[in-house]
Every structure is written in C-alpha cells, then in structure tokens.
Amino acid sequence: MKTRPLGTTGIDVPILAFGASSLGQEFRSITIDEALESVRAALDCGMNLIDTSPFYGRGMSEVLLGVALRNIPRSHYLLCTKLGRYDLPHFDFSARRVAESVDVSLHRLGTDHLDIILCHDIEFVPMQQIVDETLPALRKIQQAGKVRCIGFSGYPQKIFPFICDQTCVDCVLNYNQYTLQNTRFADETIPALKAKGIGVMSAGPFSARLLTDAPLPAWLKEPEEVKAAARRAADLCRDRGTSIAKLALQFALANPDIATTVAGSANPNNIRAWATWAAEPLDTDVLAEVLAVFAPVHNIGHTEGLPENN
Secondary structure (H helix, E strand, O other): OOEEEOOOOOOEEEOEEEEOHHHHOOOOOOOHHHHHHHHHHHHHOOOOEEEOOOOHHHHHHHHHHHHHOOOOOHHHOEEEEEEOEOOOOOEOOOHHHHHHHHHHHHHHHOOOOEEEEEEOOHHHOOOHHHHHHHHHHHHHHHHOOOEEEEEEEEOOOOHHHHHHOOOOOOEEEEEOOOOOOOOHHHHHHHHHHHHOOOEEEEEOOOOOOOOOOOOOOOOOOOOHHHHHHHHHHHHHHHHOOOOHHHHHHHHHHOOOOOOEEEEEOOOHHHHHHHHHHHOOOOOHHHHHHHHHHHHHHOOOOOOOOOHHHO
C-alpha cells in the first residue's frame, strides 16, 4: 500500500485506511470471527491505519479492535480514535470527559498510546467549546505522551476554518465530501489546511453506499436527484465492465492532497477487493463519463448538526 505524509506530523499513513465502525454493528449484526478476520485482512493488505470511535457500537468497535490487535506488535499499526460523541444525542466535550475518554479508549484498545485522536462530529455542539476547552485538554494529554496527534472530524465545511483559524491542530477528518459526486472538501477547504501544514484525512469514498451497487439505505440523507444520478452512474459503470464502487474508491485515492481515505467493512472480501483496486490504474475515460452524469448534482449534499455550523 502506498503511503503519504500526514501533514507535518512526521507520520506516514497508508493512502487507504481501515474504518472499524462496522465492528460496532453500526450497519448489520456481525460475528466475532468476521470482526477479527476483517482486521487481519486490513493489516495483511497494508491498511495499517485503523479508525474507530467510542461511538461506534457504543464501545463495541474499540473492544473488538483491541481483541483483534492483542497479539500484533504495536509498531505494526496506527490507531485513530475519537471522543466527545458517545450516543446519537449524547455529546460531551468537557475537559474532564476528554481525560476519561482517552483512558477508556486506551484500555479497550489494549495500548499505552494513540497515534491520532479526533473530536467527533463537532458540528452538533457550540464549537467555541472545542477551541476553548476540548483541544487545550487534549494538548495536555498529548504532552503526557498518551496521544501523538490531535484534531477533529465532521461533515460541514464551515467547521474547518472556524477551528483552524483560532487554534492549531495536527490533522482533521471530513467524510462523504470528497467523492465522485461531491468534492467540496477539496474545492473549499483542503488548500487552507495544506497551507497550515494540517494533515488531511477523508472518509466515506462510497458516500454511505450511494456510490455502490448495493440498495440505497432508507437513512441516506442525500436528495432524490442525487440518488437518481448515482443509479444512472452505477448503470453506466456496469455497462463499461466495471463498478461504481471501484471507480469511487480509485477516484478518492488519486488525490495527492489527501493523506489517507478511510473505508470500512466487516467483510474481509470487500477489504481485499479494495486493496486490489487501490493498486490498479484509474480508468479516466469511464471517470469522465461518470463525472458528466454527476455534473447537474455536483456538490449537492445535506446539513448535519446545528444550523449555525453549516
């Protein structure tokens, strides 16, 4: 797996990282064997940056990940987890909870340090607290050696200048907004992040299954015209002898300004297929056709969190 530097952190990360949200049964019930085999498959394929959160499965993802990694040398993988979101409506970014959350995650994951920790989905709270309280508390934990890099994650583009213009972070994570259909992260935000030396991470190259051949989930928030365009693009890819999922992943990985793209699954076959696709050339002819399909709905998304944070 190719690697890229994560901003100015001194850490090189694989261009394709393993997202462990599925280990928390966020999308379907899974077995212990599926969880363990998925982690092994990811590491075997070079996806040695693993992204999780106490929110995923309300702790289950971190616990199962800790079990899966138990006999693997710590130097063989990088761990990214999060804090602040613990259930759908439950957020706590207080300094006290920061310290507790880091220690609980370390225990679940069976490690003495985290490579990356992110404030999770900050658009759901008044964000000044992240600047004034949460990130300073994380800096103290970083200075104590428990965490190598700190940052934040979320969906709206507004959150990035709000935080980064007021304080320093090491890296950030955006999701579902560097895809075949939506490139707002690159169009609006990444240049400023690069100028500050902030590590850039993206998640959701398949945009919550929008850019796959799977049935679209009922909870998908994109407008109907976006869903219709995605179905047309998927049909076009099949007609050209490929899949929209393959094109979507390769498109996401091709951007040199994004250090790593996080994709998650509890299906080892999916993980191995993604690693294969990552090593294959992007079909630029099919890409041009698909981008033309998405042109009328390019960068159309939805809102997340508090209205003032969008």
